[in-house]
Amino acid sequence: MKHIADWALNTANQRGAGYADVRIVDDRHRALATKNGKVGHAGSSESLGIGVRVLVDDSWGFASTDDLSRESVERTAAQAVEIARASSTVKEEPVRLAPEPAVKIEWSTPYKIDPFTTSIEQNLDLLISIDRELLAVKGVTLAESNLHLGRYEQWFFSTEGSEIHQTKMITGAGFAAYSFQGTEIQKRSYPNSFGGQYQTKGYELIDELQLVENARRIGEQAVALHSAPQCPQGVMSLVLDSSQLGLQIHESIGHPIELDRVLGMEANFAGTSFLTLDKLRTLRYGSDIVNVVADATEAHGPGLGTFAFDDEGVAAQCTPIITNGLFTGYISSRETAHTIGENRSNGTMRAEGWNRIPLVRMTNISILPGEKPLTFDQLIAGTDDGIFVQTNRSWSIDDKRYNFQFGCEIGWEIKGGKLGRMLKNPSYSGITTEFWNSMDAICSRDQWTLWGTPNCGKGQPMQTMGTGHGASPARFRDVKIGTAYAKSN
Amino acid sequence: MLDQTKAGAIFERAKKFCSVPELEIIFYSNNSALTRFANNTIHQNVSESNEIASIRVAFDGKTARATTNRFDDESLKRAVQSAENIAKVQEPDSERLPLATAQETEDDKQAETAKGNSRPTRCFEQTASITPAERADAVGEIVAIAKKHSLTTAGIYSSSGSAEAIVNSNGLSAFHRQTSAEVSITMLAESSSGWQKANSPDVNNLDPARLAEIAAQKARDSQSPLELAPGKYTVVLEPAAVLDLVGFMFWDFGGLAILDQRSFLNNRIGTKLFGENVTIMDDVHHPLQSGAPFDGEGARRQRVSLVENGVIKNLVYARGTAAKMLKSEHAGKVGAVAPTGHGFPLPNEIGEAPMNIVFLTPGGEHTVDEMIAGTERGVLITRLWYIREVDPYEKMLTGMTRDGTFLIEGGKVKQGIRNFRFNQSLIALLSNVAAMGQAVRASGEEAFDMVVPAMKVRDFNFTEVTRF
Numbered sequence: 001m002k003h004i005a006d007w008a009l010n011t012a013n014q015r016g017a018g019y020a021d022v023r024i025v026d027d028r029h030r031a032l033a034t035k036n037g038k039v040g041h042a043g044s045s046e047s048l049g050i051g052v053r054v055l056v057d058d059s060w061g062f063a064s065t066d067d068l069s070r071e072s073v074e075r076t077a078a079q080a081v082e083i084a085r086a087s088s089t090v091k092e093e094p095v096r097l098a099p100e101p102a103v104k105i106e107w108s109t110p111y112k113i114d115p116f117t118t119s120i121e122q123n124l125d126l127l128i129s130i131d132r133e134l135l136a137v138k139g140v141t142l143a144e145s146n147l148h149l150g151r152y153e154q155w156f157f158s159t160e161g162s163e164i165h166q167t168k169m170i171t172g173a174g175f176a177a178y179s180f181q182g183t184e185i186q187k188r189s190y191p192n193s194f195g196g197q198y199q200t201k202g203y204e205l206i207d208e209l210q211l212v213e214n215a216r217r218i219g220e221q222a223v224a225l226h227s228a229p230q231c232p233q234g235v236m237s238l239v240l241d242s243s244q245l246g247l248q249i250h251e252s253i254g255h256p257i258e259l260d261r262v263l264g265m266e267a268n269f270a271g272t273s274f275l276t277l278d279k280l281r282t283l284r285y286g287s288d289i290v291n292v293v294a295d296a297t298e299a300h301g302p303g304l305g306t307f308a309f310d311d312e313g314v315a316a317q318c319t320p321i322i323t324n325g326l327f328t329g330y331i332s333s334r335e336t337a338h339t340i341g342e343n344r345s346n347g348t349m350r351a352e353g354w355n356r357i358p359l360v361r362m363t364n365i366s367i368l369p370g371e372k373p374l375t376f377d378q379l380i381a382g383t384d385d386g387i388f389v390q391t392n393r394s395w396s397i398d399d400k401r402y403n404f405q406f407g408c409e410i411g412w413e414i415k416g417g418k419l420g421r422m423l424k425n426p427s428y429s430g431i432t433t434e435f436w437n438s439m440d441a442i443c444s445r446d447q448w449t450l451w452g453t454p455n456c457g458k459g460q461p462m463q464t465m466g467t468g469h470g471a472s473p474a475r476f477r478d479v480k481i482g483t484a485y486a487k488s489n
Numbered sequence: 490m491l492d493q494t495k496a497g498a499i500f501e502r503a504k505k506f507c508s509v510p511e512l513e514i515i516f517y518s519n520n521s522a523l524t525r526f527a528n529n530t531i532h533q534n535v536s537e538s539n540e541i542a543s544i545r546v547a548f549d550g551k552t553a554r555a556t557t558n559r560f561d562d563e564s565l566k567r568a569v570q571s572a573e574n575i576a577k578v579q580e581p582d583s584e585r586l587p588l589a590t591a592q593e594t595e596d597d598k599q600a601e602t603a604k605g606n607s608r609p610t611r612c613f614e615q616t617a618s619i620t621p622a623e624r625a626d627a628v629g630e631i632v633a634i635a636k637k638h639s640l641t642t643a644g645i646y647s648s649s650g651s652a653e654a655i656v657n658s659n660g661l662s663a664f665h666r667q668t669s670a671e672v673s674i675t676m677l678a679e680s681s682s683g684w685q686k687a688n689s690p691d692v693n694n695l696d697p698a699r700l701a702e703i704a705a706q707k708a709r710d711s712q713s714p715l716e717l718a719p720g721k722y723t724v725v726l727e728p729a730a731v732l733d734l735v736g737f738m739f740w741d742f743g744g745l746a747i748l749d750q751r752s753f754l755n756n757r758i759g760t761k762l763f764g765e766n767v768t769i770m771d772d773v774h775h776p777l778q779s780g781a782p783f784d785g786e787g788a789r790r791q792r793v794s795l796v797e798n799g800v801i802k803n804l805v806y807a808r809g810t811a812a813k814m815l816k817s818e819h820a821g822k823v824g825a826v827a828p829t830g831h832g833f834p835l836p837n838e839i840g841e842a843p844m845n846i847v848f849l850t851p852g853g854e855h856t857v858d859e860m861i862a863g864t865e866r867g868v869l870i871t872r873l874w875y876i877r878e879v880d881p882y883e884k885m886l887t888g889m890t891r892d893g894t895f896l897i898e899g900g901k902v903k904q905g906i907r908n909f910r911f912n913q914s915l916i917a918l919l920s921n922v923a924a925m926g927q928a929v930r931a932s933g934e935e936a937f938d939m940v941v942p943a944m945k946v947r948d949f950n951f952t953e954v955t956r957f
Binding site: 040043044048062064066084085087089120121141183184185187264271274396397403461 | 523836
């Protein structure tokens with residue numbers, strides 16, 4: 001691929017680019033889904049192309065094409081330069097890139113079973129078996145299962161001399177049971193909503209998820225929700241399961257710490273952030289036990305935000321975001337690092353594919369587990385009165401990331417330190433920093449799961465990105481519960 | 490850019506590698522560019538050229554799809570074989586239909602002409618040929634307006650040309666080409682913001698400077714926002730706000746959503762669910778609509794009356810869904826059942842949906858200013874954000890207001906207010922429409938573009954207020 005990249009980099013250089021980088025991407029997927037025991041979606045896809053990013057007159061230009069012939073690649077690089085020159089006519093400040101050493105490296109996701117070596121028959125058998133278990137439950141009116149396998153291979157080259165070849169494997173699967181009765185549609189998903197669990201791992205993930213084994217229980221819960229009492233409305237203690245806490249992190253920590261948002265670069269679409277620069281190392285984001293990191297390194301685990309180098313050639317890092325409750329870090333890029341007094345990006349620039357520019361993106365934004373041993377049972381035993389909720393159903397937050405409202409698929413009453421009745425339609429809402437400051441317990445490492453969110457949207461044109469979120473079940477005090485389903489609505 | 494001849498030639502080459510009876514290829518071709526600005530600076534500026542062949546094979550009640558953007562023989566062969574391999578291991582599905590025939594996509598141009606409906610062009614050379622310098626000039630003009638008002642601005646100016654084709658082994662061949670230009674502008678002040686967005690196949694229909702002035706005025710008028718208590722208010726929703734709300738219900742107007750019992754219209758078709766003044770069509774041929782006149786199987790998109798004077802009248806159908814519906818317990822309770830040309834590419838789990846929504850306004854049209862003038866106390870909403878479904882059967886939605894929310898008092902816009910969270914049933918909303926404006930082509934962020942009016946709505950339910 002180097003000769004193709006050289007066509008682009010040489011053209012960009014000759015036409016006056018002060019900096020250029022090239023990403024050639026070969027992106028392959030297998031996606032299978034079943035519905036009520038029949039094949040729904042069944043397909044594979046592959047996309048190969050090149051994206052050329054240039055800095056000319058201190059402004060950015062980017063052009064991309066699926067045609068890797070020399071003529072096309074050189075034309076695309078020239079087009080990127082033309083676009084950058086147009087950008088330079090409307091600017092307030094020049095782009096300043098934090099320095100980054102050139103590297104030459106090869107890296108790939110560690111995995112045990114290459115998912116593409118598994119047979120389609122094996123994949124479909126799994127999904128149909130899950131559907132069969134779900135449909136065995138009287139009252140389940142719709143059963144859906146899905147499996148997604150991905151292989152993302154990228155070659156990165158820059159005029160600074162970097163040559164980085166990375167291959168990421170992605171495996172994901174999950175299912176959902178729906179039940180329609182009277183005037184109510186209830187749903188239960190496993191192991192998470194949004195299509196299940198996704199990790200940068202091989203097919204070994206599928207065995208770990210125990211999908212068939214859990215199907216009947218989940219189907220039964222979907223049906224039982226119809227006869228469960230409505231989750232009460234009021235201010236009370238709330239225990240979140242680890243997947244919902246993962247989404248809470250994503251929306252109310254992950255997005256507000258994106259430095260490009262903070263600087264106004266996403267103001268027209270994704271929004272800005274309440275985390276203005278004056279809040280760095282001064283804002284009490286959460287209680288003393290809230291410790292959050294942005295960690296893209298392999299050591300953090302097989303998250304969707306795990307890699308060796310980001311998409312502008314910066315090494316994966318672990319950045320403390322919240323330390324004992326204090327806000328201590330943003331996620332940044334080479335362009336934005338200087339605005340917080342840093343001389344190096346912390347390596348979070350990620351692009352959806354060859355035809356998109358890298359943006360500041362969440363990597364694995366995870367809350368660290370409690371240091372003292374605390375099982376889920378012990379957490380519940382220490383809660384006199386409250387609600388335990390599982391699996392996200394709806395999620396919404398304002399464009400500065402203050403006010404949020406989340407709904408979950410299922411809830412449970414907590415009375416006298418024990419789980420009691422099932423509750424339907426649980427929801428909770430609040431203000432980000434008030435909520436995190438109300439956290440008073442989090443389970444320890446043995447309860448911690450690194451969840452994958454495969455569908456995070458950002459940017460114009462829109463880019464979808466996978467992010468990772470490690471979390472253990474945790475308890476929050478004095479939370480507003482039930483507004484979404486209040487009778488007055 | 491792809492043309493029909495090239496699509497046909499690629500199909501013939503792919504056919505050589507196909508060992509099963511039925512082959513279909515959908516082609517997408519796209520040349521697009523987007524200039525993005527923030528802090529009065531062009532900070533991102535991109536272009537893309539890509540062509541995709543999405544290849545489907547079908548035989549013995551089995552079907553699968555493989556997609557590639559490489560058109561050399563080896564890549565086409567790999568894609569065809571991949572689709573065949575995925576299909577071969579499936580259990581036969583006796584309900585799968587053969588591929589559509591040429592007759593099913595036959596142009597209804599003569600019939601439309603007889604009805605006096607001319608087919609508008611959606612391809613404009615001037616839009617396709619916009620240069621980076623021209624986009625930058627337009628952004629420069631927007632930035633100048635921001636500076637004139639002591640504001641900063643962020644947004645996009647984009648342009649594209651695209652082509653879509655479908656060819657299959659039953660002799661079906663359909664082709665569509667269109668262009669699009671879009672501008673979206675946010676103006677930001679210290680404690681407030683304003684927003685406008687528009688798009689059109691014809692760049693001459695866009696007026697970025699006018700949109701920038703409106704957005705700037707909203708930002709200036711909403712500074713130092715007042716905090717109002719949550720509660721039920723009369724609201725005036727501008728068209729983009731209407732679009733982003735109502736967009737959540739049209740996925741339920743597909744026949745398969747009824748068969749799957751995941752639609753809020755289950756047991757409600759034929760009932761009067763909304764107010765008398767709500768009438769909704771799906772009409773790809775409407776002059777303000779865009780998109781191809783055929784669906785994901787190549788079937789001709791037909792006009793469908795979805796809601797008439799508040800009564801749910803009809804659903805849309807892919808070919809296979811219509812056949813299933815006719816054999817189901819729901820047949821006879823769901824209005825007319827026949828393929829309407831609204832299917833998504835097969836195989837899929839969703840079936841179909843109306844994607845060319847047009848609101849009719851039989852109850853008369855009022856301008857937004859007239860709606861405000863007739864409101865003693867209420868809230869004017871420019872734009873909504875992060876809308877999600879809370880209850881699928883009551884169609885309860887939550888979300889936030891954004892970029893220009895105002896208190897109306899005594900028939901006048903009094904001042905900006907802090908943004909609200911709402912929890913609002915769409916059924917209740919469309920039953921409480923007090924007035925409608927002229928339907929316009931509107932563009933938001935949560936739903937596909939539609940032809941919708943501004944609306945004045947009673948008892949809109951705000952449940953919380955945020956900090957800005």
